[in-house]
Amino acid sequence: MTIETLKIPQIALGTWAWGDSGEAGDGYFGSHLTRADLEEVADKAHAAGFTLWDTAMVYGMGRSETVLGDVLKRFARSDYQLSTKFTPQAAGTGDNPVADMLEQSLARLGTDYIDLYWIHNPADVARWTPYLIPLLKSGKVKHVGVSNHTLSEIKRANRILEESGFRVEAIQNHYSLLYRGSEDAGILDYCRSHGIPFFAYMVLEQGALTGRYSPENPLPEGTNRARAYNGMLPQLQALTDKLASIGQSHGAAAPDVATAWAIAKGATPIIGVTRPDYVDGLVRATSLTLTGDEVAELEALADAADVNTRGWWEKEM
Numbered sequence: 001m002t003i004e005t006l007k008i009p010q011i012a013l014g015t016w017a018w019g020d021s022g023e024a025g026d027g028y029f030g031s032h033l034t035r036a037d038l039e040e041v042a043d044k045a046h047a048a049g050f051t052l053w054d055t056a057m058v059y060g061m062g063r064s065e066t067v068l069g070d071v072l073k074r075f076a077r078s079d080y081q082l083s084t085k086f087t088p089q090a091a092g093t094g095d096n097p098v099a100d101m102l103e104q105s106l107a108r109l110g111t112d113y114i115d116l117y118w119i120h121n122p123a124d125v126a127r128w129t130p131y132l133i134p135l136l137k138s139g140k141v142k143h144v145g146v147s148n149h150t151l152s153e154i155k156r157a158n159r160i161l162e163e164s165g166f167r168v169e170a171i172q173n174h175y176s177l178l179y180r181g182s183e184d185a186g187i188l189d190y191c192r193s194h195g196i197p198f199f200a201y202m203v204l205e206q207g208a209l210t211g212r213y214s215p216e217n218p219l220p221e222g223t224n225r226a227r228a229y230n231g232m233l234p235q236l237q238a239l240t241d242k243l244a245s246i247g248q249s250h251g252a253a254a255p256d257v258a259t260a261w262a263i264a265k266g267a268t269p270i271i272g273v274t275r276p277d278y279v280d281g282l283v284r285a286t287s288l289t290l291t292g293d294e295v296a297e298l299e300a301l302a303d304a305a306d307v308n309t310r311g312w313w314e315k316e317m
């Protein structure tokens with residue numbers, strides 16, 4: 001059996017905040033994104049060559065997938081790749097909850113296949129991983145990955161897939177200057193030595209590492225990300241200042257440097273894009289090479305901030 005290789009971009013696009021779109025937004029990000037804004041984001045991203053879109057059923061409980069599917073109708077299906085997820089914690093009670101959730105995602109996204117399908121969280125690796133095999137065989141899913149899995153869970157999932165001639169083709173974990181658990185746990189090294197792409201999510205810590213937010217201008221009150229990050233913004237100031245000053249010396253901005261840091265570490269960042277001009281930052285990040293000293297300086301400041309940005313859905317790696 002030949003497995004077509006997954007096309008890995010330098011940066012993937014995240015759409016969790018798109019689940020907040022419209023009046024029924026769930027308030028996770030507090031983003032008010034109009035259809036016109038998002039079409040502009042997509043047009044700019046595609047023109048710049050960023051065409052892998054990450055979503056999940058649970059982002060706005062279907063809203064992110066619906067909005068993304070609508071916006072992407074302007075492109076030929078072969079011109080972009082879709083990445084979405086099975087979330088065991090939201091599984092239904094049918095005979096095949098994975099196939100059921102996939103069918104719903106396909107309908108919302110307006111497509112008949114997903115390029116990269118993930119087990120979102122490792123509820124029970126032995127139980128859920130085998131469900132991916134018939135989806136791969138049917139072609140409804142082209143490639144599979146696991147997210148938020150520890151190294152031993154990744155290896156276990158891989159063994160299950162290998163028995164049927166498949167394998168874990170991508171890893172997706174929280175990885176940022178402030179949260180380097182996957183590196184400490186040897187997952188980045190494992191990916192490198194096995195040729196598995198490592199997708200880093202929340203590289204910008206949902207906006208807290210962009211320099212756009214500060215104690216004087218906190219993240220939108222009443223949102224989940226405000227609850228997670230506003231209390232630590234004072235400790236992040238020295239780091240975001242350094243990101244900005246390194247950025248200046250490269251003709252770039254603080255978030256571009258945080259993104260370039262993840263690329264320098266061998267990761268493929270998935271950046272949550274909510275405004276068209278953020279795509280310009282992605283372009284700058286891809287042409288920005290940080291020196292070893294700059295990487296070390298940033299990591300030292302990140303350690304000195306002494307904050308724990310682990311998401312409520314994550315466990316220690």
Ligand SMILES: NC(=O)c1ccc[n+]([C@@H]2O[C@H](COP(=O)([O-])OP(=O)(O)OC[C@H]3O[C@@H](n4cnc5c(N)ncnc54)[C@H](OP(=O)(O)O)[C@@H]3O)[C@@H](O)[C@H]2O)c1
Nearest residue numbers: 014015016054201202203204205206207210272274278281
């Ligand atoms: N597998 C998982 O469990 C998991 C978990 C979390 C996320 N993810 C995926 O990873 C993606 C990225 O994570 P995320 O969206 O939560 O957080 P993120 O990428 O760390 O941050 C996104 C936020 O940063 C701000 N931002 C982005 N680019 C910027 C720029 N150039 N300049 C200034 N601000 C900028 C925006 O906030 P404002 O709109 O406020 O400006 C945006 O909402 C998600 O969208 C999702 O696809 C996966």
